[in-house]
Amino acid sequence: MAExxxxxxxxxxLQDVKRYFQVGSETxxxxxxxxxxxxxxxxxxxxxxxxxxxxxxxxxxxxxDTPTSGEYILDGTPVRRMSKNQRAxxxxxxxxxxxxxxxxxxxxxxxxxxxLPLMYNNKYNAKQRREAAIKALQAVGLGxxxxxxxxxxxxxxxxxxxxxxxxxxxxxxxxxxxxxxxxDTHTSFEMLVLFQELYxxxxxxxxxxxxxxxxxxxxxxxxLRDGKIREDTINTNIKSAAxxxxxxxxxxxx
Amino acid sequence: MNILNLFKxxxxxxxxNKMRSFLSMLGIIIGVAxxxxxxxxxxxxxxxxxxxxxxxxxxxxxxxxxxxxxxxxRQDPSAMQTLKMADYQRIVAEKKYVTYVSPEVTSGGQVIYxxxxxxxxxxxxxxxxxxxxxxxxxEGDCFTEEDVHKAAKVAVVGxxxxxxxxxxxxxxxxxxxxxxxxxxxxxxxxxKGYNSWGMDQDNVIIAPYTTVMKRINAQTYFSSIVCxxxxxxxxxxAIEELTQILRENHKLKGEAVDDFTIRSQAEMMETMSTxxxxxxxxxxxxxxxxxxVAGIGIMNIMLVSVTERTKxxxxxxxxxxTGAVISLQFLIESVVxxxxxxxxxxxxxxxxxxxxxxxxxxxxxxxxxxxxxxxxVCVVIGILFGYIPAQKAANMDPIExxxxx
Ligand SMILES: Nc1ncnc2c1ncn2[C@@H]1O[C@H](COP(=O)(O)OP(=O)(O)OP(=O)(O)O)[C@@H](O)[C@H]1O
Ligand SMILES: [Mg+2]
Numbered sequence: 001m002a003e004x005x006x007x008x009x010x011x012x013x014l015q016d017v018k019r020y021f022q023v024g025s026e027t028x029x030x031x032x033x034x035x036x037x038x039x040x041x042x043x044x045x046x047x048x049x050x051x052x053x054x055x056x057x058x059x060x061x062x063x064x065d066t067p068t069s070g071e072y073i074l075d076g077t078p079v080r081r082m083s084k085n086q087r088a089x090x091x092x093x094x095x096x097x098x099x100x101x102x103x104x105x106x107x108x109x110x111x112x113x114x115x116l117p118l119m120y121n122n123k124y125n126a127k128q129r130r131e132a133a134i135k136a137l138q139a140v141g142l143g144x145x146x147x148x149x150x151x152x153x154x155x156x157x158x159x160x161x162x163x164x165x166x167x168x169x170x171x172x173x174x175x176x177x178x179x180x181x182x183x184d185t186h187t188s189f190e191m192l193v194l195f196q197e198l199y200x201x202x203x204x205x206x207x208x209x210x211x212x213x214x215x216x217x218x219x220x221x222x223x224l225r226d227g228k229i230r231e232d233t234i235n236t237n238i239k240s241a242a243x244x245x246x247x248x249x250x251x252x253x254x
Numbered sequence: 255m256n257i258l259n260l261f262k263x264x265x266x267x268x269x270x271n272k273m274r275s276f277l278s279m280l281g282i283i284i285g286v287a288x289x290x291x292x293x294x295x296x297x298x299x300x301x302x303x304x305x306x307x308x309x310x311x312x313x314x315x316x317x318x319x320x321x322x323x324x325x326x327x328r329q330d331p332s333a334m335q336t337l338k339m340a341d342y343q344r345i346v347a348e349k350k351y352v353t354y355v356s357p358e359v360t361s362g363g364q365v366i367y368x369x370x371x372x373x374x375x376x377x378x379x380x381x382x383x384x385x386x387x388x389x390x391x392x393e394g395d396c397f398t399e400e401d402v403h404k405a406a407k408v409a410v411v412g413x414x415x416x417x418x419x420x421x422x423x424x425x426x427x428x429x430x431x432x433x434x435x436x437x438x439x440x441x442x443x444x445x446k447g448y449n450s451w452g453m454d455q456d457n458v459i460i461a462p463y464t465t466v467m468k469r470i471n472a473q474t475y476f477s478s479i480v481c482x483x484x485x486x487x488x489x490x491x492a493i494e495e496l497t498q499i500l501r502e503n504h505k506l507k508g509e510a511v512d513d514f515t516i517r518s519q520a521e522m523m524e525t526m527s528t529x530x531x532x533x534x535x536x537x538x539x540x541x542x543x544x545x546x547v548a549g550i551g552i553m554n555i556m557l558v559s560v561t562e563r564t565k566x567x568x569x570x571x572x573x574x575x576t577g578a579v580i581s582l583q584f585l586i587e588s589v590v591x592x593x594x595x596x597x598x599x600x601x602x603x604x605x606x607x608x609x610x611x612x613x614x615x616x617x618x619x620x621x622x623x624x625x626x627x628x629x630x631v632c633v634v635i636g637i638l639f640g641y642i643p644a645q646k647a648a649n650m651d652p653i654e655x656x657x658x659x
Contacts, residue, residue, distance in 0.1 A: 035506075059653055062572070064652050064653050065653060084576070084577065085576045085578075086576070088571065088574050088575065088576045089574060089576075091572065091573065091574050092573060092574025093574075097572050099656065101654065103565065103568075103569045105566060105569070106270075106566075107270050113446065116569075116570070116573055117573040117574055120570075120573065120574040120575050120579065121574070122256065137423055165573070169510065
């Protein structure tokens with residue numbers, strides 16, 4: 001269990017978080033009391049059937065939403081009573097999002113896309129922004145595609161840009177919702193290799209996925225059902241995505 | 255995000271959608287151009303009328319029959335026959351502040367020479383008239399007091415008459431006919447061209463006032479008397495003097511109102527200016543309404559644009575944009591559209607006013623302030639009509655926005 005006494009730094013702490021939605025006269029209980037801690041450097045997958053509350057949970061973790069009750073502490077900061085603007089700033093400094101459908105700005109170069117979060121941080125000037133963006137793109141293996149526009153890239157490349165964008169602000173935690181959902185098997189594994197590399201560098205990653213296979217490549221797996229945690233297991237035998245990728249048949253056009 | 259970056263983002267957004275941006279600017283371009291052209295024509299007409307009136311002599315005084323009409327009361331026709339020979343003679347005899355005096359009687363109609371004819375106006379005047387109007391006889395001579403005395407059938411003609419009736423040949427000594435009265439041409443006026451109303455100032459015939467009164471019109475009164483004060487500054491004294499003379503002559507005592515009206519050139523200019531201002535104002539207001547419509551057009555397009563870019567807005571919010579920054583981004587975008595449209599409108603309006611309007615023979619002069627005001631108005635339109643779309647963007651929920659397809 002992950003609840004054991006631990007000297008590692010707690011990045012995320014949920015205390016009995018509930019999230020109810022009022023739809024007409026009905027109350028939809030998307031999260032019915034979720035508690036867990038995530039430590040720095042963990043690679044956590046969140047799984048569960050459709051409608052089990054994964055996205056709702058991720059929205060809480062990403063400070064896009066606030067709990068109906070319970071408390072969420074991100075990197076030492078309690079979030080529940082924060083204003084919209086405070087949460088926007090918190091997202092800007094501590095969160096990196098990777099979305100299923102990349103969400104890049106159209107007709108915009110890779111560097112400019114990656115710079116976006118820093119545009120909303122006045123501590124960065126233009127030069128520092130660009131340097132940070134180039135560094136992030138190099139980290140995802142796109143150092144040679146800086147000026148490519150979003151519409152000139154493949155799905156895998158777009159998702160790498162999105163990951164670079166999520167990394168550029170040195171976030172406390174990287175949140176991915178179905179980040180491989182739109183990619184073919186080969187490219188999905190390339191992405192997994194990248195996430196494992198980031199994990200090894202010490203990044204904290206939370207990865208929502210439908211694919212149970214992916215849990216084998218992460219360090220911990222949380223399983224949701226009906227808005228509650230059904231299972232929370234540590235994976236002691238992490239598989240190498242790089243090896244799995246090498247074992248895959250090469251794609252035709254390569 | 256700092257303002258400079260917001261401007262970059264907005265300009266990129268506008269540039270990435272050139273056709274749509276241009277279409278939303280079109281209303282502003284047309285509106286601003288129209289306002290500037292209207293103001294230029296208004297200002298130009300005013301200036302040219304002023305110039306004209308002042309070349310006619312700023313010391314010019316005009317006496318018209320009938321009480322002051324500015325109250326708008328209609329007068330009976332007999333009131334228009336109050337200026338008589340006796341008035342003229344007494345003014346000539348007693349004037350101190352007035353230099354030149356000429357009674358005026360006019361008659362419009364066809365003038366004939368041989369097989370040629372043209373429509374014109376015959377002005378019956380005294381020889382002083384040319385001095386009052388500062389007109390010059392270029393060839394031949396003007397008629398004399400002697401001619402006036404005899405109601406001589408002589409005339410001084412303008413250049414247009416020479417072209418129309420004589421095909422430019424020397425007309426001196428030739429006899430023309432006006433309303434079956436033969437008149438011998440003794441002089442030709444120097445050309446004055448068209449005035450700002452588009453009237454040909456060379457299409458005139460000047461004859462002794464006695465000739466027009468007795469032989470052509472068969473009337474005993476003048477349509478007006480024109481005088482010149484010694485100087486412009488003495489105009490008021492001259493008006494005083496003329497009023498005195500005429501009231502005495504017309505036996506008006508005590509409270510009785512004047513049965514004539516004296517206007518100085520300065521007053522005429524004032525009246526002209528006010529009239530022009532009113533006309534200009536009406537035209538500018540009409541043009542300004544088109545700017546209102548243009549603003550609504552911008553709001554429309556911005557609302558569509560905000561909806562289309564819901565996902566982008568969601569993304570920006572997710573990575574840390576606050577509602578205020580998003581709102582500012584779209585507000586600036588709408589200002590960029592309206593100001594770009596405004597600048598193009600200024601360019602179009604200025605070019606048309608400077609080059610096209612004069613080509614069709616209308617006076618035009620772009621007042622500098624109309625350009626500054628247009629620019630400011632565009633900024634205001636951008637902010638005003640960008641506000642609702644910007645609020646719509648700022649109030650989006652990032653979770654829903656980012657999921658939007
Ligand atoms: N904004 C909302 N208003 C009302 N109900 C909502 C809202 N968001 C989520 N829900 C409900 O909460 C429950 C959990 O939804 P959620 O999107 O978190 O599921 P999920 O595990 O991400 O599903 P999937 O695997 O299909 O993405 C669902 O029953 C959903 O209908
Ligand atoms: Mg989901």
